[in-house]
Amino acid sequence: MVSTVALECSCGAVKGELAVVPGAFFHVHCLCCDCQRYAEHLGNEAAILDEYGGTELFQTYPAHMKITQGHDNIQAVQLTPKGIYRWHTRCCQMPLANTVRSAAVPFVGVPVTFMKFASEQDKQAVLGPVSLKAFGRYGKGTVPDDVHPRFPLAFMPKILAFMVKGKVTGKSSPSAFFDGKAPVVEVQTLY
Template structure:
């Protein structure tokens, strides 16, 4: 099985690929109110969020993600002027990824909805199980039993090690979302 996952938006106008490198990604679910607000902004909650309001993401390095078609259909919003850059398609309002608001940070959280697997087994073999569910206090309805109410501090050393490894190995570039230090499209801050 290849470790390259095809990426494709709902209308097939934006395509790409994501390289899955063992030890260089986290398979997570985020239940935060910002992810839920982003889904609401895209008017696409049913496709993006699960029944608890969680978004499924693969957090990895920008260097492992490529957009091969539809670069002109990439849009970006921030929920506030200091928030994450939330990248999506302008064609079908599908989330692409989240990045920090700086091209120097080696982090991209790619929407699993964008990934094309042959079946659920292939997805599980490549990504493994979800290793963390964070911000359960924002869940819709009852908090899932395996979700943390906030971001678990026990996960912090893993994130720091991941970021340091990415900085030392320059995994922040190339990025599908930045041309050197400049975002590939205008970033709109939501009111």
């Protein structure tokens, strides 16, 4: 059964909704250094990162996400010229999503902090458990034993199958972050 989750930034200026479609997402915990540098750039580490320096993400298709309010508050950066696009709010510096640089690729990673749930139990009922915990070598403190030190190559066939399915079914659009092939805002490169 498809569930719809409300999206809202910290100050409430940017809102949207996300369709949680069974079999069309990955619920992941990423502890990579890029996510940490991005949180540092936004100056909002405490609200973005958990105690291990990680970010809980919901990776799905762009067609399943829409922004309904606050389009004028959307900004984007990429850490390096070949890096992914990292979308955030201008108003409260909250991450909205990660995408690759091409509108044709059916992928969007939405931070769970941008989602609105009544409780932790409600979140678990809708999103289910985290299916991948990666990049533990960049974690802060003593990370849990079930966090892979890098990205596990055994997970790659699932990602590729997900991308192929999204491409064949046309799930790369509509996209909240691309107008045709172009990003909806100019993307700033940081480094």
